[in-house]
Amino acid sequence: MSNKDWPLWEVFIRSKQGLDHKHAGSLHAADAQMAIENARDVYTRRMEGISIWVVESKYIHASNPAEGSSFYDPANDKAYRHPTFYDLPDELRNM
Amino acid sequence: MAEQQEKIFQDKVDHEIRIEPKDWMPDQYRKTLIRQMSQHAHSEIVGMLPEGNWITRAPSLRRKATLIAKVQDEAGHGLYLYSAAETLGISRAEMIDQLHSGKTKYSSIFNYPTLTWADIGAIGWLVDGAAIMNQVPLCRASYGPYARAMIRICKEESFHQRQGFEILLTLSKGSEEQKRMCQDAIDRWWWPAVMMFGPNDESSPHTKQSVAWKIKRFTNDELRQKFIDVCAEQVHILGMKIPDPDLKWNEQTKHYDFGAINWDEFWNVVNGNGPCNKERLAARIKAHEEGAWVREAAIAYAEKKKRKEKVIA
């Protein structure tokens, strides 16, 4: 029993007000409260964060990298979704 | 099929595209990384012991606060690396078991004792210094989670080396006895630090593959030379000597020449016969075993809380 790991948690940290939470790493903890406290000690010893999210790793679902090219394929040939696609005269201002 | 996957894999590595946990990778790449990363993590954790020895006896509150912060950082480094290694499919408990059974090693440097306060200075300057030389290129390692952990670690390391050098600098300006202490610590830590880079390139058969996989960017001897070149200059600021009569600037190579390394001592310590091998491992095992009830109690508490929440809901 003592050799069983505590559950694994993924840690997301907001470094500054106004920014997104970003994945920082993972850690083991018995529950969410402990995960947040451990995340503070492990990932924010130098004020790297002002807000922490934790989620148990088993609840994360990921896309499959092997299907990467076909999965993202639909966006491949749609250059018209980007502003640079459109031919407009240089005189046109403020656009 | 596997051949083609291997080709795609190597292509990515060659183009500096990072490999992520769910990407296909050769078995041997995975094994090499697990070994290297878990060894690295163990080194951070065991590395707390020699320095922890001086926390209660630090000469001032400033030194004590600094040393605590440094040792706490090393714990953090161990945790970053353990969790990065776990993405390769090995569990934390397995890695800890392998440390305790002696199946995986940690850096031999931590099998030397810290006899005086000056040793804390010498460790910061030389041991963290050598670690930084090793670690900076690892920030570009081909395995994403490893590289990201190393970036975090390297950011924190530079204070470790600077606080060590400051301790030595203070001693070097002190009384005769303090100066002697400073030189004595350098004398004892120099060669073990030089050996931290591992065996010579010709006796390090895995280097070539690790370089091809971009787990390693430089060979052991290249990093060792860099380290010696830097320290040979820095030691002047301390007014101390590096304990190597053959250390000499070579105008032709533009590097320092240095004396023969005692590889018998190196292998002796790696094989378990250094001054503190038994003590270090015993301390880790004791901490793990005596902490077992805490780990169990925390799980029991979390489960009880969960049951209560269910009842309320």
Ligand SMILES: [Fe+2]
């Ligand atoms: Fe470290």
Ligand SMILES: [Fe+2]
């Ligand atoms: Fe360090």
